[in-house]
Amino acid sequence: MVILHADADAFFAAVEQRDDPRMRGRPMVVAHEVVACPSYEARALGIHAGMPLRQVQRRWPQVLVSGYRDEAYAEASAALFALFHRFTPLVEPGSVEEAFLDVTGRDDGDPVGLARALREAARAEVGLPVSVGVGRTKLMAKLASRRAKPDGLVVVDAGLEAHLRPGLRLDDLWGVGATTYEKLHATGLFDVADLDGLDVEDLTFVVGTAMARRLVSIARGTDDATIRLPGARRSVSASRSFPATRTRSKVVAVLDTCIERAVTRVRGLDDPPRLPRRLEVLVRYDDGTTAVERAPLDAPTLDPAALRTAAGQLLEQTAYDRDGRGVTLVGVTLPLPAPA
Structure with a gap:
């Protein structure tokens, strides 16, 4: 691979x-x-x-x-992914600016040359620097691209992987968050070498079955190399963080901006666009807690004015302006129906 x-x-x-x-x-x-x-x-x-x-x-x-x-970022992202698909149809998006690409059998035995060609094309055609990591699995490719930044290329071949894998810190593994690492740390597990000899059952009671399977596969070098092609988007979100405030006009203004961004994103997905039937509004407070309000729309719509009105009503239901805590983030989500 x-x-x-x-x-x-x-x-x-x-x-x-x-x-x-x-x-x-x-x-x-x-x-x-x-x-x-x-x-x-x-x-x-x-x-x-x-x-x-x-x-x-x-x-x-x-x-x-x-x-x-x-809109500028959406256009740049679309151009970037169109470029990725020229190199292979097997593209798994990670976010608007990153993706895994399976180029097995498409590199003419020269993965470094293909990676360089992709970087050169991104610079020449999209005008953006792209760092690329090359590996046998998604984990190794992701670690390589991290080390390639900024604007570089790193290859983890089989020999380097065998050397690097045992020494990888568990908290440096893609997908292992702070909470999971704390649990592993508490049991004396710090890097991949510490997992040697452990099986899924040994780790399940610490981190759960799914993460236990992932960690064992990483320790054995059988971790994921499967590219998962994206299906139709089932929702679109937009949010913005800001210094803590209890000012009503500020929170409402940010919410309106989020509605506009979400509508733009939905319109860019399909032609004609799918119309949301529901709306969700999220508020995060300065103590880290969140409040989420959801409701059906009176009718499926992408009309910004109608969505602002509905979002404003949901915002009121959070009682944020009477809560006493500062608001640090506001966001909206538009769940979308399945494509016709």
């Missing part, structure tokens, strides 16, 4: 630098009150996603700021 993991570097920031020559080679961020994506030049200063924009501007006044342009 030959699996590539292709990942556009600092995607939102890269699109802005591509489209605005003033931002190229300079520290900049895509942000609206909170940093969504810093360029690599900004990351070198210590700026990271989630930072309040005011803090960034106060400490680094030279940093340029771009607003979020949903």
Whole structure:
């Protein structure tokens, strides 16, 4: 098997630098009150996603700021995936800017050459830097692309994999979150080598059956290399985080922006677009807890005004403005019917 993991570097920031020559080679961020994506030049200063924009501007006044342009990112993502599909039909999206590609038998025995060709095409045709990892499994390809950033190529061949695999930290494995790692850590398991000799039954009581199977397969080198082709999207979401606030007008304005972004995304999926029959609104508070309200729409629609009205009613049901806690994120989800 030959699996590539292709990942556009600092995607939102890269699109802005591509489209605005003033931002190229300079520290900049895509942000609206909170940093969504810093360029690599900004990351070198210590700026990271989630930072309040005011803090960034106060400490680094030279940093340029771009607003979020949903349509530009959607167009760049579509161009990127069209490019991926030129190299292989077996493409599994990870997000709007990354995917696994199975190029087994399509690389003419030269996976490095194919990966280089993909990177060159992405730069020339889409105008974006793409880092690529090459491996025998999705895990190895993903780890390789992480190490390739920014704008690089890393290959994990069979010999390097045999050397690297036992020493991989469990908390560095794709899919192993903080909670799972804490459970493994508590039982004295820190890296893949510590899993040697353990079977699924040994690990199930610690992390559950599904994760136990995954960890055992990683330890034995039989982990996943299957590309899963995406089906039709069943929902579209849009959300935005911001510094904690209890200001009603601020929360409502963010919610309206999320509705507009979600509608744009739904319209870009199908022609004609599928009309949602339900709506969900999510509010996250400054203590990390969330509130979600759901309701059917009066009629299937993508009319922004109708959706804003319905979303506003659901927002009221969260009682966020009477709760006393600050709101740090607002989001909407539009569940979609199956394609006709």
